[in-house]
Amino acid sequence: EDISINEVRANLAGASTVITVSDFNVDYLYRNYGIDRLKIRRIYNGLDLSRFPYKTPQERPPMIIAVGRLVEKKGFSDLIEACCLMAQRNAVFECSIIGTGPLESELHRQVESLGICEKVKLVGPLPQNEVIKRVQGAAVMAAPCIVASDEDKDGLPTVLIEAMALGTPCVSTDVTGIPELVIDGETGLTVPQHDPSRLASALETLLMQPNLRFELSRRARNLIEKKFDIARNSIEVRVVFQDAYQAKTGIIEGVQ
Numbered sequence: 528e529d530i531s532i533n534e535v536r537a538n539l540a541g542a543s544t545v546i547t548v549s550d551f552n553v554d555y556l557y558r559n560y561g562i563d564r565l566k567i568r569r570i571y572n573g574l575d576l577s578r579f580p581y582k583t584p585q586e587r588p589p590m591i592i593a594v595g596r597l598v599e600k601k602g603f604s605d606l607i608e609a610c611c612l613m614a615q616r617n618a619v620f621e622c623s624i625i626g627t628g629p630l631e632s633e634l635h636r637q638v639e640s641l642g643i644c645e646k647v648k649l650v651g652p653l654p655q656n657e658v659i660k661r662v663q664g665a666a667v668m669a670a671p672c673i674v675a676s677d678e679d680k681d682g683l684p685t686v687l688i689e690a691m692a693l694g695t696p697c698v699s700t701d702v703t704g705i706p707e708l709v710i711d712g713e714t715g716l717t718v719p720q721h722d723p724s725r726l727a728s729a730l731e732t733l734l735m736q737p738n739l740r741f742e743l744s745r746r747a748r749n750l751i752e753k754k755f756d757i758a759r760n761s762i763e764v765r766v767v768f769q770d771a772y773q774a775k776t777g778i779i780e781g782v783q
Contacts, residue, residue, distance in 0.1 A: 536560050543771045546764065548572050549683045549704030570764055572685060573757030579692035581748045582663050585737040589620040591730055592665035592695070594658060594686045597628030597649075600679045602671035602700065604630075604637060608723035609671070609730060611641040618731055622647045622669070625658055662686075663693040666740065667733045670699040670709075673720040683708060688755050691715070691747035696740045698729045714747040 539545055539560050545567045547553055553569050556562045591610070595601040603624055610622050624634070624647070631649065638647045653661070662668060668690035674680045683704040690697050691708070697715040699705050709715035716733065718725040733740055754760075 532560075542566070543774060544568055544767050546570055546767060550707055551704035552682060568763075568767055570760055570767075571755050572683065572688065573755050573760035574685075574688055574692055574751065575757050576692060576752065579659070579689055581692065581694045581744075584666060584694050584696055584740045584744050587664060587666040587740075589734045590665040591620055591622040591667045591669050591734075592625070592662050592690075593622070593669045593671075594625045594662065595670070595684070597624075597626050597630040597634060598679075599630065599675040599677075600673055600681055601626075602673040602720065603634055605671045605673070605721060605723045605726060606669050607634065607637050607641065607643070607647055609669075609727035610647050611643050612723060612727040613731060614643050614646050616731075618734070620646065620730075620734055623661065623665075624649045625651070625653055625661065627652045659689070659693065662690050662695050665695055667730055668695045668697045669726070669730060670697060670705075671718075671720070671726055672700050672702055672705060674702055681705070687715075688751060691744070692751045692755070694744045694748060696733050696743040696747065698726065698733065708750070709747075710750075713743070714750050715743055 539562050545556060545562055547556060547567060547569055548571055550569055553564065553567050556567055557564050593603060593606055597603060613620060635649055638644055638649065670684055670687050672681045672684065680703050687697050687699060687708055691714065697709050699709045699715065699717055700720040701717045702720050706717055709717050711717040716729040718729050
């Protein structure tokens with residue numbers, strides 16, 4: 528059952544603290560629901576970093592990897608167009624798109640119509656361990672996220688956090704909270720959404736520059752360790768709940 532905007536606003540107003548996963552979301556809650564910024568805590572989602580060990584990307588083959596549900600907001604149609612542009616320039620690469628979803632047939636047709644079946648493979652869903660292995664074996668992770676026609680959009684895709692932890696440099700877009708994670712020229716490369724040409728250029732840049740891949744991946748891993756470690760972030764969440772519980776208990780005891 529859908530919840531109305533007024534119900535959401537009432538629930539948020541009644542909360543002692545609102546936790547969200549990005550600065551973009553903090554601004555969204557403030558602008559759209561009038562929530563006091565002092566009540567909003569941004570705590571990033573975290574990873575168990577022991578399951579995502581860093582590996583340098585310098586010597587990896589020219590493989591582009593993309594992972595996600597095959598839906599509009601993931602921007603995989605733009606990625607396929609970008610791969611077509613790269614193929615026309617005789618770039619040396621392969622691209623694997625891992626996942627399934629309602630656009631699977633449409634994306635297969637796009638690959639076939641562009642004549643790049645040898646370059647781009649839609650491999651379907653895979654177990655997480657296999658996904659991790661393939662991501663860490665790729666030279667570049669592509670996440671060309673967009674705001675879909677129905678306004679659906681990713682907030683801060685976990686696949687980017689995972690890839691950066693593993694040492695795979697990322698190319699993504701400048702939508703929603705992604706630039707907080709993929710900082711252009713520092714922890715990855717970002718391009719405008721719906722821009723296959725810029726996407727192709729960014730992918731080629733990383734494929735051709737192993738030292739840049741290394742520098743971006745090193746800084747990306749440092750960012751993940753600092754801000755996306757589940758051990759650290761779960762402590763922050765626990766403290767928020769403890770403070771809220773103690774505040775409520777104190778009020779109840781005062782009334783009693």
